[in-house]
Amino acid sequence: MALRAKGGLIAAAAAFVLLVAGGLFLHGWYGAGPLANNAAFIVPDHSTLGSVAGQLEQQGAISSASGFRLRARLLGGAKPVKAGEFMLPAHSSPARILAILQGSEVIRRLVAVPEGMPSIMVYERLMAQPLLSGPIPMPAEGSILPNSYDFERGESRAAVLGRMQAAMKKTLADLWKKRGPDTVAKTPEEALVLASIVEKETGKPSERPMVAGLYSNRLRKGMLLQADPTIIYPITQGKPLGRRIRQSEIAAVNDYNTYSMVGLPKGPITNPGKESIAAVLHPAKTEALYMVADGSGGHAFAATLEEHNANVAKWFALRKARGDL
Template sequence: MLKRLLIALPIIAILGAVLVLWLFWWGGGAATAQTIVVEEGATLRSLCPGLERKQLVPGSCTTYRGMARLFGSKDPIQAGEFEVPAGTGGAKLLDLLQHGQPVSRLVTIPEGTPSVLVQEKLAATQYLTGPAPLPAEGTVLPNSYSYQRGEARAAVAARMEAAMSKAIRELWPRRKGGCPVNSAQEAVTLASIVEKETGKASERRTVAGVYCNRLRIGMKLDADPTVIYPVTRGKPLGRRILRSELDADNGYNTYRRAGLPLGPIANPGRASIAAVLDPEPHQFVYFVADGTGGHVFARTLAEHNANVTKWRAIRRSRGEL
């Protein structure tokens, strides 16, 4: 009897070990996919009760943590949001929490967005936390930015600003010298006007060339978006510009003074900054809408006036005048 017991004990131990391994590798797993959110600094011990309630771990938390210590990695749990597929075993769950890719969400800032709308976009973005800062105008690089659930809005804004700083560091040394801007900040300011004046990528360098030519000869920029900016902080005006607004001398109105406004009037995209640093070489100093979403350019005031007459005829035909 003793001999049989001595033979059976190792077999029982092996079978027990096999059972534990089976439970760790294939046991657990909810019948449906689950989403779990791991806070910064969380451990398997603190997270486990929630996993148990969701039926994601085999057995009890005590059993699962013991199996994780014996058979799992010693790496820490990551913070973030994780999608756990249905039927995920205990070992795969642990690997997901330690080494998997957290769910990534995107917030998109279109080119030419003013900072007040960047702030509003961040404030309205689901799953971010904390207050939304108001970035300085022209310091955010328009793009799509990934974020994780529970991340601070200020952290996402900081990444947007870091991206703009990086873009400027890359672009400013490559300037061609075709535009009389004396600093990267001046380039961003002019790029914000270019961004607001045309939505056509093919026109950016041409429009930039017009404004660079005006700066070079001391001609006023006469850019409507610079008149609107002090009124709405870059938001759409929604009406025609008033004579009082055209006459306002506030540091931004380029109808009142030659040269650049006090600062950017929006957050320009990389392409508009590049256009200012390498504008199209031409002799145009005027442009007006052509009715198709683009513009027609002119060298002389007489040419420009003829183009304006055509544009007004188009607007009358549309019932806009």
């Protein structure tokens, strides 16, 4: 009886030890980790579970790389870790960390291209982004669709630029298929050029079809477009001029200045947004041939020179009252 009781005690003790050991093993996987604060963690391409475990230990996200590897193999499933940058919450358990690294919670950042941003400024914005890598050529004007684009740390600038240009190519093709009968654009390229002028001529979205209609009328009549942004583009490549346009620049003869040439410039003068392209392909039905600022951020439109001169007089009177002149 004594031997049987002693054997029972030993078995119970062994079971208790195994239970405690198992509990500690599971706690080492599901319990809170040592990471004191939220932290970004980068998994390079072609990383293994072993190399990631070492990095996690170095960053203080786990207590033991070897313990993490063992538990991951037994409890973590067979999915590989993914390359990218991830956010690890403070005190994440090893189990939570592995789930994050095996999932799709990659940190994504945004680079914004506003409507009407010329390519030289898009180039500068991409080159100034320290989390991107590699060089890019100067993008062709009008080749980028204004939008916000996400990227991962370490991604190539060429890849991000490629998405911007693919978006413009697709958007232009889709809009061209749905063009209306009143558009003066004979090709998608002409639509892009005219849209770039519309984009730069008005900052008021509701005016875009009207401005497109006005310039369409001028093109049909063989009139000079006389769009001020086409004077500025050869001087600054689309950046703000920062001063008034000079008479010599108004008279300059080049492939862009629509004060000295009939028809469209040889290429876009900025990267127009989707709405400006759509406006050119579906212009407002209007008799307007002239426009001038109206003091409210928009324009006053006129079908005759007499009406236009009256609108100009009102604009000058308003500017004088404001002390602008």
